[in-house]
Amino acid sequence: MATPIELAKQVSGYSTTQVAQLQRLIRTWGLLADLALGDVLVAAPTTADPEKYIVLANVRASTATTIYTHDPIGDRHRAENRPLVHEAFLSGELRRGVVDLGPHYPEGRAEVLAAPLKLDGETIGVVLRERRVFDRELLLLEQTYLDLSDRLMQMVADGYFPFIGANEPQYGAPRVGDGLLVLDKDRKVVFQSPNAVSALHRLGIHRTATSHRVDDIGLDDSFVRTAFAMRVGVTQEIERRNVTVTTRCLPIISNGEIDGGFILMRDVSELKRRDRLLLSKDATIREIHHRVKNNLQTISSLLRLQARRVESEEGKFALNESVRRIGAIAIVHETLANDASEDATGDDAPFEDVARPLIRLIEEGLQRPENPIRFKLVGEAGRLPLIRSMPLAVVLTELLQNVVDHAFPPSCVPEEGRIVTVAFDGDDDDLIVSVSDNGQGPPIGFDFAEARGLGLTLVHTFVTAELNGTISMVRGDGPDEAPGTSTILKFPRTWEDRVLGPAIDG
Ligand SMILES: Nc1ncnc2c1ncn2[C@@H]1O[C@H](COP(=O)(O)OP(=O)(O)O)[C@@H](O)[C@H]1O
Numbered sequence: 001m002a003t004p005i006e007l008a009k010q011v012s013g014y015s016t017t018q019v020a021q022l023q024r025l026i027r028t029w030g031l032l033a034d035l036a037l038g039d040v041l042v043a044a045p046t047t048a049d050p051e052k053y054i055v056l057a058n059v060r061a062s063t064a065t066t067i068y069t070h071d072p073i074g075d076r077h078r079a080e081n082r083p084l085v086h087e088a089f090l091s092g093e094l095r096r097g098v099v100d101l102g103p104h105y106p107e108g109r110a111e112v113l114a115a116p117l118k119l120d121g122e123t124i125g126v127v128l129r130e131r132r133v134f135d136r137e138l139l140l141l142e143q144t145y146l147d148l149s150d151r152l153m154q155m156v157a158d159g160y161f162p163f164i165g166a167n168e169p170q171y172g173a174p175r176v177g178d179g180l181l182v183l184d185k186d187r188k189v190v191f192q193s194p195n196a197v198s199a200l201h202r203l204g205i206h207r208t209a210t211s212h213r214v215d216d217i218g219l220d221d222s223f224v225r226t227a228f229a230m231r232v233g234v235t236q237e238i239e240r241r242n243v244t245v246t247t248r249c250l251p252i253i254s255n256g257e258i259d260g261g262f263i264l265m266r267d268v269s270e271l272k273r274r275d276r277l278l279l280s281k282d283a284t285i286r287e288i289h290h291r292v293k294n295n296l297q298t299i300s301s302l303l304r305l306q307a308r309r310v311e312s313e314e315g316k317f318a319l320n321e322s323v324r325r326i327g328a329i330a331i332v333h334e335t336l337a338n339d340a341s342e343d344a345t346g347d348d349a350p351f352e353d354v355a356r357p358l359i360r361l362i363e364e365g366l367q368r369p370e371n372p373i374r375f376k377l378v379g380e381a382g383r384l385p386l387i388r389s390m391p392l393a394v395v396l397t398e399l400l401q402n403v404v405d406h407a408f409p410p411s412c413v414p415e416e417g418r419i420v421t422v423a424f425d426g427d428d429d430d431l432i433v434s435v436s437d438n439g440q441g442p443p444i445g446f447d448f449a450e451a452r453g454l455g456l457t458l459v460h461t462f463v464t465a466e467l468n469g470t471i472s473m474v475r476g477d478g479p480d481e482a483p484g485t486s487t488i489l490k491f492p493r494t495w496e497d498r499v500l501g502p503a504i505d506g
């Protein structure tokens with residue numbers, strides 16, 4: 001399914017500046033549709049056949065029902081079947097009429113207004129406003145909408161709309177239904193919608209706005225003056241006590257003169273409050289990671305104290321191994337607590353930021369400073385969520401510790417020195433992590449699947465059960481005296497549909 005921009009470029013041969021104009025229109029046209037009480041579409045002739053039009057984009061109103069139950073993007077129409085479109089394009093002027101929609105549309109007939117879409121005086125497409133023929137009298141509010149819609153469509157045909165260089169609101173762009181004030185050319189209010197009255201009340205303004213300028217009723221109207229002077233849409237956020245209202249003023253330009261305008265206003269206090277809450281939620285998650293890390297550090301100090309008192313070497317060793325494993329997990333929490341990057345959620349972090357301190361942890365535990373091992377980190381792992389980085393940190397620690405413990409007996413000193421490389425590779429879906437050393441290699445006849453040491457058992461369990469991945473550990477292809485060992489694991493970055501086994505009662 002092609003996007004509006006792709007269609008415009010590929011089927012209608014739009015240039016970059018023409019595409020930019022189409023994008024400006026699309027960015028603001030929810031407003032056009034809402035005021036139109038109907039659908040708005042944009043069509044352009046195809047380069048292959050200028051008598052044929054293709055629908056590039058459409059938008060439905062939030063204020064009325066649509067006549068398009070299917071997705072009209074990409075629909076093609078012959079010029080003779082859409083005479084209003086063709087005439088508006090050729091003449092560069094508005095065309096209006098009631099058309100029969102044909103057998104596929106339950107609405108039967110539609111009121112159509114076709115406005116040429118201009119760029120620097122040249123017509124580049126046609127903006128269509130289509131709505132069902134109303135069989136009842138319109139409410140005052142609806143009439144006001146339609147009147148504004150007519151004036152905006154005229155501005156499209158005159159090349160004044162969409163505005164070039166208008167600033168877009170940051171918080172929830174106000175829509176027509178959120179609150180509407182219509183202004184005359186002297187900036188006096190001639191119409192206020194009920195929701196606008198409510199928004200003003202929330203700001204503490206209880207006087208009626210009708211036939212006053214908004215600054216007369218106590219609302220700074222510099223944004224209106226700017227909009228009128230600059231002839232663009234201008235947004236302003238008004239904050240009073242705990243209430244925030246976004247106001248957006250659009251000028252109406254007729255025959256080259258400012259002929260009034262309108263203000264859309266929306267109470268965004270709730271949105272803002274939720275945003276702040278989200279911000280502080282991230283901070284809370286970080287704080288929790290920080291505390292978990294502290295607790296883990298306390299646990300490992302206790303174990304270390306105990307290790308010192310234990311008589312047997314085996315007991316000491318086991319306790320110290322546990323200290324190391326807990327340290328690896330603490331590093332993951334510490335990284336998450338400290339990750340201050342812009343896209344940080346508190347629940348994921350770049351794995352390099354975990355791997356680096358992990359390597360440092362292993363280096364610190366190295367017993368033989370006279371024969372150092374060099375640790376290298378290559379490639380990028382990217383961000384990993386906690387449910388991935390935690391098991392991976394445990395696995396990596398075991399593999400690195402094994403290099404320290406087993407790869408380099410005193411006799412094994414390769415020419416280039418003792419090196420272990422941790423490499424990250426893969427794509428958006430899978431991450432590949434390899435740990436390779438240039439040591440003596442695994443024992444002859446070693447079979448990873450059969451390995452029963454606690455370290456490799458943990459590695460195996462974490463890779464298959466926690467990471468849903470695969471692993472292989474092979475003898476490298478270095479010289480006989482130092483062939484090296486290479487461990488490669490691969491697992492999906494996310495594991496969305498992880499199925500937990502059935503719960504067993506009791
Ligand atoms: N990088 C390596 N180089 C050489 N041998 C290794 C390497 N990694 C693991 N091994 C072999 O695999 C065995 C099992 O490792 P592991 O399960 O971690 O238990 P442990 O480290 O307690 O011996 C080791 O005893 C060793 O013989």
Ligand SMILES: [Mg+2]
Nearest residue numbers: 401402455456
């Ligand atoms: Mg081990």
